[in-house]
Amino acid sequence: MKTIVISRFSAVFFAAALFLTGGMAVSASAETAAENYSLYCVQCHGTAGTGKGINAPFLAVAPRNHSDAKAMGELSDANVALAIKEGGSAVGKSTQMPSWKHNLTDAEITDIVAHLRKMCKCTGAAK
Amino acid sequence: MIKRGITVFALALLLAVPAAFAADGGAIVKKCGSCHKLTGPAVKTIAEVKARKAPDLFYAGSKFNKDWLVGFLQNPTVIRPAGTVYANHIKTTGDTDTVAPAPKCESKLSAGDAAAAADYLMTLKDAKMKTGVAKVGEFSKAKAKMLIIKTEACNGCHSIEGNGGLSCPTWEGIGKRLNPDWVYSFVQDPQYWDPKVWMGKRELDDASMQLIVNYIASQK
Numbered sequence: 001m002k003t004i005v006i007s008r009f010s011a012v013f014f015a016a017a018l019f020l021t022g023g024m025a026v027s028a029s030a031e032t033a034a035e036n037y038s039l040y041c042v043q044c045h046g047t048a049g050t051g052k053g054i055n056a057p058f059l060a061v062a063p064r065n066h067s068d069a070k071a072m073g074e075l076s077d078a079n080v081a082l083a084i085k086e087g088g089s090a091v092g093k094s095t096q097m098p099s100w101k102h103n104l105t106d107a108e109i110t111d112i113v114a115h116l117r118k119m120c121k122c123t124g125a126a127k
Numbered sequence: 128m129i130k131r132g133i134t135v136f137a138l139a140l141l142l143a144v145p146a147a148f149a150a151d152g153g154a155i156v157k158k159c160g161s162c163h164k165l166t167g168p169a170v171k172t173i174a175e176v177k178a179r180k181a182p183d184l185f186y187a188g189s190k191f192n193k194d195w196l197v198g199f200l201q202n203p204t205v206i207r208p209a210g211t212v213y214a215n216h217i218k219t220t221g222d223t224d225t226v227a228p229a230p231k232c233e234s235k236l237s238a239g240d241a242a243a244a245a246d247y248l249m250t251l252k253d254a255k256m257k258t259g260v261a262k263v264g265e266f267s268k269a270k271a272k273m274l275i276i277k278t279e280a281c282n283g284c285h286s287i288e289g290n291g292g293l294s295c296p297t298w299e300g301i302g303k304r305l306n307p308d309w310v311y312s313f314v315q316d317p318q319y320w321d322p323k324v325w326m327g328k329r330e331l332d333d334a335s336m337q338l339i340v341n342y343i344a345s346q347k
Contacts, residue, residue: 031323035173039214039325043284043294048222054209055292056224059283087327096280102318102328 033115036108040100049119061094072120080113080124150240152247159184159234159244165251169321176323181211181232186320187248189256190309196248199304200241203232206296206304208286213294213325226293261307266341274338279329288346295326302346311340 037049046053049066056063066072075083082090084104088097104112117123156165162181169183170176187196210216210229218227236244275281282291287298312319315336317326331339 031173039173039176039323042217042224043213043292043325046222046224047217047219048224050222052223053294054213054217054224054226055284055294058286058290058292094280095278096283098280098283098327099329100327103323103325 033111059096066119069120069122073122077124150243152243155244171322186253188252195303196245197241200234200236208293258308261311261340263344271338271342298346302344307340307344
């Protein structure tokens, strides 16, 4: 009985503490893959996903064409997820592909990989 | 005796009049709320970000240098070449995106009103931001550019020395515009200020942060 009271108290306390420490750094809510792509990726990869975003002319390396079945098909799902999470340098590619691990949760990255597979109409290489 | 008292009182009133006529910065800035968010917290969803008409001003006192504000409020310049939220101002031809015309800041204050509005905006501070963190002084410009262009590729999204991406604020004159302590805080954790901002958070040590902050401060 006593433990129940304590745990109930601590749950309330914890919730209150979370609420109070929220401040400006409120945890962001999950978004659909299309919505995330439209804000984070379109600036370089473009609205059509073909690598022709408004920033593309200024990049030393062309952004991957996400509708290219051959090029995207050569990348495994794990490789694509790693490139998104840790950036191009983690997969031996250009640092002009940034890391998105602080903008996107792992679940959101998994959704984006599925979204990219629809864009390329391709499946990822094994491994 | 009474008469003299009245004269002194009238004189005091007369002296107080100019203060009463001085522009009320808070009242001026309140009107800017039709476009700018003047109270926190920042929005938390992409849909809300896309509905944003103008940059948030509720932490203006932490973000800007006052002198820059006074000038900008009289004669605004373009800071974000593709508008406040680039995703709202794209023109697509075939499969190629270019920048569509975007609304600019409509502040057109007189010198006196701009000074009063800037005074008020400088009181809108974020209580948690650490100050005195940025150490602006001597730095290696070559090392800074190596980090900014080669390692972090900031020019992918920002125009730096006249060349770079269009989706984010230009670095032209950025040293006049921004408080170095705010730059330090924003680069370390952009999502603290704007949970869905389209700039990634980086893991940089203090030495790297100081190079970036110094380079930015030098862009006048």
